Amino acid sequence: MQTAQNRKTITKLIGVVIGMFAFGFALVPLYDVFCEITGANGKTAGQYVSSSGDAVDQNREITIQFLTNNNAGMPWEFRPTVRTLKVHPGELNSTEFFARNISGKTMTAQAVPSVTPFYAAEYLHKTECFCFEQQQLARGEGLDMPLRFIIDANIPAEIKTLTLSYTLFDITGEVEETLALRP
Amino acid sequence: MSAVIEEHHDDHHHGPDKGILRWVFTTNHKDIGTLYLWFSFLMFLTGGCMAMVIRAELFQPGLQIVQPEFFNQMTTMHGLIMVFGAVMPAFVGLANWLVPMMIGAPDMALPRMNNYSFWILPFAFSMMLSSLFMEGGAPNFGWTFYAPLSTEYAPPSVTFFIFAVHLMGISSIMGSINVVVTILNLRAPGMRLMQMPLFVWTWLITAYLLIAVMPVLAGVVTMMLMDIHFGTAFFSAGGGGDPVLFQHVFWFFGHPEVYIMILPAFGVVSAIIPTFARKRLFGYDSMVYATASIAFLSFIVWAHHMFTVGIPIAGELYFMYATMLIAVPTGVKVFNWVATMWRGSMSFETPMLFAIAFVILFTIGGFSGLMLAIVPADFQYHDTYFVVAHFHYVLVPGSVFSIMAAAYYWLPKWTGNMYDESLGKTHFWLSFIGVNVTFFPQHFVGLAGMPRRIPDYALQFADYNMISSMGAFLFGFSQLLFLFIVIKCIRGGKKATSQVWEGAHGLEWTIPSPAPYHTFSTPPEDLREAHG
Numbered sequence: 001m002q003t004a005q006n007r008k009t010i011t012k013l014i015g016v017v018i019g020m021f022a023f024g025f026a027l028v029p030l031y032d033v034f035c036e037i038t039g040a041n042g043k044t045a046g047q048y049v050s051s052s053g054d055a056v057d058q059n060r061e062i063t064i065q066f067l068t069n070n071n072a073g074m075p076w077e078f079r080p081t082v083r084t085l086k087v088h089p090g091e092l093n094s095t096e097f098f099a100r101n102i103s104g105k106t107m108t109a110q111a112v113p114s115v116t117p118f119y120a121a122e123y124l125h126k127t128e129c130f131c132f133e134q135q136q137l138a139r140g141e142g143l144d145m146p147l148r149f150i151i152d153a154n155i156p157a158e159i160k161t162l163t164l165s166y167t168l169f170d171i172t173g174e175v176e177e178t179l180a181l182r183p
Numbered sequence: 184m185s186a187v188i189e190e191h192h193d194d195h196h197h198g199p200d201k202g203i204l205r206w207v208f209t210t211n212h213k214d215i216g217t218l219y220l221w222f223s224f225l226m227f228l229t230g231g232c233m234a235m236v237i238r239a240e241l242f243q244p245g246l247q248i249v250q251p252e253f254f255n256q257m258t259t260m261h262g263l264i265m266v267f268g269a270v271m272p273a274f275v276g277l278a279n280w281l282v283p284m285m286i287g288a289p290d291m292a293l294p295r296m297n298n299y300s301f302w303i304l305p306f307a308f309s310m311m312l313s314s315l316f317m318e319g320g321a322p323n324f325g326w327t328f329y330a331p332l333s334t335e336y337a338p339p340s341v342t343f344f345i346f347a348v349h350l351m352g353i354s355s356i357m358g359s360i361n362v363v364v365t366i367l368n369l370r371a372p373g374m375r376l377m378q379m380p381l382f383v384w385t386w387l388i389t390a391y392l393l394i395a396v397m398p399v400l401a402g403v404v405t406m407m408l409m410d411i412h413f414g415t416a417f418f419s420a421g422g423g424g425d426p427v428l429f430q431h432v433f434w435f436f437g438h439p440e441v442y443i444m445i446l447p448a449f450g451v452v453s454a455i456i457p458t459f460a461r462k463r464l465f466g467y468d469s470m471v472y473a474t475a476s477i478a479f480l481s482f483i484v485w486a487h488h489m490f491t492v493g494i495p496i497a498g499e500l501y502f503m504y505a506t507m508l509i510a511v512p513t514g515v516k517v518f519n520w521v522a523t524m525w526r527g528s529m530s531f532e533t534p535m536l537f538a539i540a541f542v543i544l545f546t547i548g549g550f551s552g553l554m555l556a557i558v559p560a561d562f563q564y565h566d567t568y569f570v571v572a573h574f575h576y577v578l579v580p581g582s583v584f585s586i587m588a589a590a591y592y593w594l595p596k597w598t599g600n601m602y603d604e605s606l607g608k609t610h611f612w613l614s615f616i617g618v619n620v621t622f623f624p625q626h627f628v629g630l631a632g633m634p635r636r637i638p639d640y641a642l643q644f645a646d647y648n649m650i651s652s653m654g655a656f657l658f659g660f661s662q663l664l665f666l667f668i669v670i671k672c673i674r675g676g677k678k679a680t681s682q683v684w685e686g687a688h689g690l691e692w693t694i695p696s697p698a699p700y701h702t703f704s705t706p707p708e709d710l711r712e713a714h715g
Contacts, residue, residue, distance in 0.1 A: 010364060014360070017398050019398075167420065
């Protein structure tokens with residue numbers, strides 16, 4: 001009797017253990033979903049398909065600042081072509097970033113965006129961004145990389161300035177690994 | 184003839200085996216409890232030596248004794264060993280010894296698993312300590328092993344660290360399942376849950392916490408392993424992952440973990456204070472509910488460890504208020520301990536001294552915790568020595584003092600001999616002074632801006648650091664006195680009675696001292712003594 005009861009309790013507890021192990025991994029997609037909904041973390045969403053109904057608010061002007069960072073050990077030259085833009089909410093804007101591979105070998109890079117203040121991230125829609133893909137540059141090669149974006153007309157009134165920052169990561173190693181795995 | 188056979192039978196099944204194999208194969212809860220306690224003491228000294236290296240280096244500004252790389256390995260290993268090797272196994276050891284005796288059970292419910300869960304530990308810690316001798320050195324990224332420091336920039340030994348954490352996790356989970364099954368199914372007939380001693384209650388709740396969060400820890404180190412060796416990018420921003428995610432998952436484990444290290448301490452203190460105040464514990468029911476509330480709250484406050492990573496203001500407010508809410512059940516507990524002592528007929532034997540010091544010093548640690556919970560203040564305090572002072576106040580004179588209190592309190596029951604009271608008191612006062620001299624000045628250097636985890640510091644912090652180091656040497660070396668007292672007590676001393684302490688209540692005090700190898704083979708009938 002005792003053993004049967006023990007077995008029942010143990011089975012339940014092992015269920016909890018397995019469930020919590022799975023929950024640890026479930027936190028990964030849950031975290032992304034949570035950040036996307038709340039705009040926490042300053043992560044911008046994927047490619048935005050603009051609907052023609054976006055009205056341009058000529059009365060408001062928002063300053064957008066562009067920042068670039070190189071992740072530790074990333075040798076590329078990486079900068080925005082303009083540092084700031086003044087834009088109207090609802091309007092389609094475009095700018096360019098410049099990258100040059102000053103290392104002696106072909107490298108692949110990935111830019112990761114972040115917006116400050118964080119809660120402004122959900123009002124920044126990108127219709128085209130170099131961060132949606134990876135950049136492979138031969139040694140010495142330079143590239144102008146386009147960014148086209150719309151600031152949502154519903155952006156809260158208190159936001160007058162926002163900063164869009166890109167960090168450039170060297171992912172050459174990972175890309176080679178993935179290619180090597182392919183038959 | 185039959186008498187001879189019976190005697191033979193007795194030898195093999197009712198007493199301990201002879202020699203070293205007794206300890207290797209034992210399934211007896213008392214033997215395993217002893218193993219856990221000795222192991223944890225060994226780890227306490229190991230981690231303590233590392234703390235001595237840290238304090239010796241910080242004795243003066245500049246680099247004198249060790250290089251920064253090795254210093255980082257010391258802070259990391261000190262933290263990991265003290266948390267997973269010293270404090271947690273000590274409480275599991277106490278649970279092994281005491282839970283069956285307190286609930287009138289003959290042994291733990293799963294004795295064979297009990298043996299496995301102990302014997303995993305020496306292997307896990309050998310593996311972790313061996314990384315000190317590997318190329319590139321031991322893990323050097325702090326006990327919180329934040330990614331990508333612990334993935335992309337880690338020494339190669341990080342893989343051994345990951346497997347060691349897996350093993351510790353398996354050990355803790357098995358141990359906790361054992362505790363839960365024992366408490367739920369093996370209580371003496373007629374013993375209701377609300378009749379259990381508080382130590383049993385706090386351990387039941389702790390075991391649930393462990394079962395819930397150790398798998399999350401296993402998950403997070405598995406993700407690290409995959410990032411390092413299998414090309415995934417859970418925590419690598421360049422690959423689409425997020426380093427902040429690491430901190431969320433880690434602290435989802437980490438915050439309940441800190442309560443895992445303190446709830447059993449609450450149970451110990453709730454047993455000792457009534458004994459030496461010669462009164463029943465004040466507010467037993469509220470103690471149980473407060474413990475359960477703390478355990479529940481521990482799951483929903485984790486982000487207070489990471490206010491400065493950039494959390495939306497709504498999130499910061501929520502985590503700030505939720506964290507402060509924990510002060511309510513904790514306050515209930517402190518109130519109850521003080522109310523138990525109120526107008527009690529108190530005497531101040533060593534366990535009681537440690538228990539009272541626990542109440543006072545743990546409360547100081549709780550208050551500095553409240554200060555850290557205030558978001559704008561935390562932006563200043565974050566990663567300074569103030570944080571170090573805070574968590575050492577709750578862990579050393581908190582958890583560690585309660586373990587020492589427990590050791591002195593139940594040592595006569597375990598060994599059958601009284602320990603040397605005047606040596607015990609000396610040990611207490613040396614520890615008490617040592618702890619405060621070590622950690623109190625760290626509040627000041629922290630508020631003045633000294634960052635944690637650094638081998639060198641600006642000149643204005645020199646005086647307090649020297650004081651702190653002297654306190655640490657005093658505290659460290661007085662633990663050798665503790666070792667001496669315990670060995671002396673095992674070897675002999677004044678014989679202890681069954682009850683040991685005049686005011687002690689509980690089933691463990693109804694059996695002879697030393698506790699026979701097998702107790703409560705038939706369940707106790709008189710449960711009036713079940714809790715004090």
